[in-house]
Amino acid sequence: MPVKTGNISLSTRGNTDIIDITKELERLVAESGLKSGTVTVFCPSSTSGLTTVEYEPGAVSDLKRMFEEMIPSKREYAHNATWDDGNGHSHMRASLLGPALTIPFVEGTITLGTWQQVIYVDFDIRPRQRELVVQILGE
């Protein structure tokens, strides 16, 4: 069973920017030539994370509000007191959401639901150039 490694490059706006990466993932799985297995997406970053959502403007704005209410940007963080970089909340949101997602694929297609998209969420406080790692295992 081979392993195929890919990458997804993204220019984000930061500040809980929520980006649909479904098409890039589907393309990488198709290009792998593998029929069945798992695709693992990983953020090599401590200020961003991955999950799925119904990617429509309402749910996307609800998600931004949820993170702002749960882990507010405007309060003191010990991380900020030490490093003065103002992204303490970004680290907390990223740790809570998690940096990795593993999804099965069958007959060359990711097994997402009809109304389900894979999203990368950049919690950092400024635009960033990001490169996600995509590891495909299968046969």
Add this chain to the structure above:
Amino acid sequence: MPVKTGNISLSTRGNTDIIDITKELERLVAESGLKSGTVTVFCPSSTSGLTTVEYEPGAVSDLKRMFEEMIPSKREYAHNATWDDGNGHSHMRASLLGPALTIPFVEGTITLGTWQQVIYVDFDIRPRQRELVVQILGE
């Protein structure tokens, strides 16, 4: 190394219905004939998620309360304003919990703790028929 694909079919009650799927997972791993590897469970849905818990009535009710307090069902959501389907909170809870779980198995047995069960949580607001994808990789 082969890949074995299975499914778990569930009739849920919705409304943060918490269902123990441990036995079904153990059965699928046993039926795969594989000795060592990982099993990935995935919800092809944007209103449900997966995790583990000590599956006893107290912890199960605490978990329902936790989601209701963190992400209340009775408030406005932009998703609801657009689609009028009333399950904005279901989408938020699902994105936070995450749609996937990957667990090792060794000597044909999932490496769960003694008091640890795998749960599927259906956050949607009505009973649903669900089919989870189970992808087993190993040798």
Add this chain to the structure above:
Amino acid sequence: MPVKTGNISLSTRGNTDIIDITKELERLVAESGLKSGTVTVFCPSSTSGLTTVEYEPGAVSDLKRMFEEMIPSKREYAHNATWDDGNGHSHMRASLLGPALTIPFVEGTITLGTWQQVIYVDFDIRPRQRELVVQILGE
């Protein structure tokens, strides 16, 4: 494609003890002799979890505060009412954070970011001896 199973043994202090396990993971991947694949870490426990963070004292203390505020230790839980073991909040935090993490490795090295470490968080209310399962799949 072979599967290599390892373990990480930890003596924790409990009470949201946050432990950096990056070096142990890197060592296990190196010892596997595999070049490319995924490493899955799993907590066989319902009172602990895994994620990544920038492991510096500020962010670590922010993370402890975040869990205490989101899921307070000092309130009633149905789990405690039944079992009288006082760790109802530990179970909730563990279910929310999740018991598993899967990370790609390429050229024998885990694809973590520069400021990103893998952490094990023990939410239980007393010191524990823990053994994590590490499953490495690759080629």
